[in-house]
Amino acid sequence: MTTGVLACVTLLVPGVAASAAVAASPQDGGTVHIGARQGYPGTGIFPVSTGEPAGSGEPDAWAYCIEHDVSALTNVRGTVGGHGSYLGANRFTDPAVRSKVLWVLTHSYPALGLEEFGAAAGVPGIARADAIEATQYAIWRYTELDFDADWAWETADSEAAYRHLIAGANADTGPTPEDTATELSLSAPSAPQQAGTLVGPFVVSANRPSVAVSVDPAVALTDADGAALDPDALTDGQALYLDLRDTKSSGSATVTATAAGSSLTGRIVSVPTTAGATPTAEDHAQTIILVAPKTATTNAEAVVEWQGDEDDGTTGGGTTPSTGPSTSASPTPGDGDDGTTGGGTTPSTGPSTSASPTPGGGDGGTTGGGTATATASDTPAPAVPDGPMAETGSSGTGVITGIAAALLVAGGGVLFAVRRRRAARG
Template identity: 65%
Template sequence: MNRRSGTGVTRGASRAGSWLAGALLALGAVIMAPGGVSAAMAADVAPGDAVFIGSKEGYDGTGIYPIWSSGVQEGEPDYWAYCIEHDVAARTGLLGTAGDLDSYLGQNRFTDPAVAGKVLWVLANSYPAVSLEDFGAAAGVPGISRNDAIEATQYAIWRYTELDFDAPWAWETPDSEAAYWHLLDGANASPGLTPGDLQVTASVTAPSAAQSAGSLVGPFTVSTDQASVVVSVDPAVTVTDAAGTPVDLSTVVDGQELYLDLREATAAGSATVRVTAVGSTGIGAVISVPNAPGGTPTAEDHAQSMILVAPDTAETTGEAAVDWAALPGAAEPVIGTSLVDAADGDRVLGANGGTVIDTVSFQNLVPGTEYTVVGELMRKSDGQPTGITGSTTFTPTSANGTVDVSFVVPEGFAGDVLVAFEWLYLGSDLDGEPIAGHTDIDDAAQTVTVEAVAPGGPTTPNPGAPTVPTPGGGNLAATGSPAPTMITAAALAALLAGVILMRVRRRAVDA
């Protein structure tokens, strides 16, 4: 048949008898203001939940019903519902029971899974699952009225639950008819949807380990079956990845780990991380309605069965809270260093170079938080860097402790006095400012002397090196101090013998 023909189901047939009488029954329900679909966050509806059914909105013969998932008509509705059965009286102002597709009590074509799949497709692609503006644009009728969109959707549902052919109905307006055919074109071309296709999940888990201020608090792990979710934190705080890099909270994906950046915080506190996905799992739930308040609907005795649809503004959310302790002592991190030759533990290095170890002591760090120590050897003579660097990334188990940083000194520094400068960073990202440092050019504890090589003679300490204590006792030559002048007895005897010999030879020459 020509789907645009004027023949087919009449308006009288679509609105006659028990359907019209049942639709007019509103038991104490309050009609909502005609402001459209609520932007309320849809609460999950699980099988067995009691939901409150509000008064029908739309044209006389077709309509949509506001649904409150809490079972109490309070505030904006969470969902809306369309009728599944054409010839069963509808009841409102009472509680219905939510269920899956198998809970359907009616006897029409909706019991066929293929038909139910078409109905689910219509729900997912019509108003209010799609905004009125977007639905009108998709249907080729921009500016479609809300009642026309509702009529088109309800007739499209009944086309599958009551008929086995594409029939024209008695339309209120041409826009309603155009939107109806748009839905049928899509549903007929589709294999249909399943409840699984309409699932929307969004959740987040909090870190299980104890957390502390002055660190990256986390990880919070996000789970969702959507392409992405939006994340928010209350109170607001910067959210980063494990390296401390801020993340885009509008496109967080499944499995992503998030951290609260509390590196600058010292006080105890708490926060709640929330993830939000567009859409709701409640779409497609079947509502079985009793014929009397407090009654139990059965296959033999029930009012109009309905099917839920979530508005395009519906959201599925999950949240997790975390507490963190105050930064231990709430004191600033402090570091100190002690530099020695790795070979023998003293502060003298061979003229050909070698490895020196700087033991960095730290205080007031946050256990369980990653830090990095970065150091460079400086020339004491002019305070300039040598380019000899070292670093260590570590995670302390206590607030105070030590960590070693190694430096490899190559040849070419014989006779130099080298001083280790160290900086402490939070995490492994070195682009920011260090949180502590130790850069005292005159600190003997972070100083080593590289032996000088005397021309044609043995390697000797640099005579210009300062005298500093060594771990094993004794002193090293110090820059600016007098050179040692002690002469041994053997050296003095050798000197006198030489003088006497020269005199003897001079006398022999004179004779």
């Protein structure tokens, strides 16, 4: 059974939540399938489905007749519309009559459950066919007549329920379609969202006293301060957040708001006399009016994605793998066997260059124990000796010093290192 009025979701941009506005299903101008009438032969109710009927399953809505003197046609598709699209010429053209009909629809079966309707009408245990008959006669009382007729009651229960409906409708000016429609929307944050935070806000807007919100996959809901919220008791204008404070990885979730009722009740269906034809004022079958069952709900959805900490390489002390020439920070001498902290080295997939550490800045010149990544350069920086040069046993120290200085000026750090290794062997 499709009892929900499901909203469509807008295009999702990574890291950004997409909110959806409520759209009625079926929408005005759309078509629905009208099934075989149920109940007593002369006063039945029509099952109405947005798609083709699904066997014995429950329909999306039900419908009563609002044109007594026009023949009904079933197993055909009709067109949904507002009251302004009505093609008939009886008393339903009067806005006051429409309000009376809406009052009857919203206070009878199946807008109320059968047991609930029977209790309200003073007829506990009323049969379904009697509840349907009472409702249909009450509708015709206003669309066809300006007085109470002596209808052909099947049972005393049917008549008692009818009297209850007429008394209530006469005592009330009656609702408008806007009064009976459930309005629901769910706004979502448009900025990129981050794991390890409260993701939001999502804001509920509804004309119903209570809205339920679910998240798939399941995530706890909080307010802006991180206090837990009851997901089954949210209210109009309430802001909510997904509690992702313990989440480190990227992900996404679908947030669904659900409110009781729908926007279907009171919409009319214009029916053609020939399948596939367009009904007109001069040529149409019996017009029917929709009523959503008590179980109907209206839904609004939003989809959100969030970035995980691993996406920017800042979590867990790791480094972002390199796909080109890698660079490494110069180690601080004395911290390990190879002059690095933690005894580890960073694998390199290409030529390596060295950056000198910043004194006092930590293991790699950064705070928080992270490893700073140097920017690769076409010309390598000259190496800085760790101590005095080894003597070669020659008295030509001045010449060697002069050569070293010249090499440094010329950027010959590699030759300088070679010279130093030869001296060590001397």
